[in-house]
Amino acid sequence: MMAIGDMISCREAFGKALVEAGERDPNVVVLDADLGSSTQAAIFKDSFPERFYQVGIAEQNMIGMAAGMASVGLVPFTSTFACFTGRRVADQVSISVAFPRFNVKLLGAYAGIPAGKTGATHQAFEDLAILRAIPDMVVICPADGAETRQVVLAAVEFEGPVYIRSTREVLPVLFDDDYKFEIGKAVTLREGEDVGLITTGIMAHKVLEAADQLQTRGISAHVLHLPTLKPLDVPAIIDVAQRFDWLITVENHGIIGGLGSAIAETVTEHAPVRVHRIGIRDHFGESGDDEALFTKFGMNVEHIVAAATAR
Secondary structure, three states: OOOOOOEEEHHHHHHHHHHHHHHHOOOEEEEEOOOHHHHOOHHHHHHOHHHEEEOOOOHHHHHHHHHHHHHOOOEEEEEEEHHHHHHHOHHHHHHHHHOOOOOOEEEEEOEOOOOOOOOHHHOEOOHHHHHHOOOOOEEEOOOOHHHHHHHHHHHHHOOOOEEEEOOOOEEEOOOOOOOOOOOOOOEEEEOOOOEEEEEOOOHHHHHHHHHHHHHHOOOOEEEEEOOEEEOOOHHHHHHHHHHOOEEEEEEEEEOOOOHHHHHHHHHHHHOOOEEEEEEEOOOOOOOOOHHHHHHHOOOOHHHHHHHHOOO
């Protein structure tokens, strides 16, 4: 178990949770596209080598194999980077996994800006948009290691295709043992009265830091975390939209098709309110230090604070 403040990456938590899932369910298997040490799926290999399949750099084949395994009752997890899960295998995921609604769990590691200085080719800014658009896909973006663990275990219990987004950087744990992740449920991280901040994934850390800074300026920020991008917790979004005349969304992803789009779509239909989206703004990434890139792309704590004080 993890305690609040413990330092762990989502990828390490993912690898350890796979082992826990494998101990609980002998049908859990892992397929890896030669990235097990990066995604930390290799932790599963150490415990269950007979249930770990190294397919090499053949991601499309990996998805087809996983679909076949699911068709005979196994629970396969596929391991590769988010840029490949979102782009390279989109057709196989759509036709071989989602269309028959096979019980395949897809990992997208190294998501968004923090991709280990690998640059534009490996920074997935559109994976959530692509996977959200595929029918019957569940799309999950956990905030920390503790939530990642629960997401993996919940995915095993859920019957159907699930996409889990993961990142590489080490971050403090936000959730204690009382927290219970549920697919499709939002989480209020902080109650506030002046402005609504909605986030997903690792950006919850920056949003909470921004909320602290806003508090020193006399601005009370309400922070809502959406670990599940699909299905959305529409009632929770409507509740926040009806309480504030100004919402800010913050995501480690492009503003087209991701969290910002999902919130805008929802409030337009149910509770119209102004939405300011913070995220990648229709351009490719580049290689560099994580924090320097967050700042360059207008996605760091100071940008969240500036948006919240610019009403």
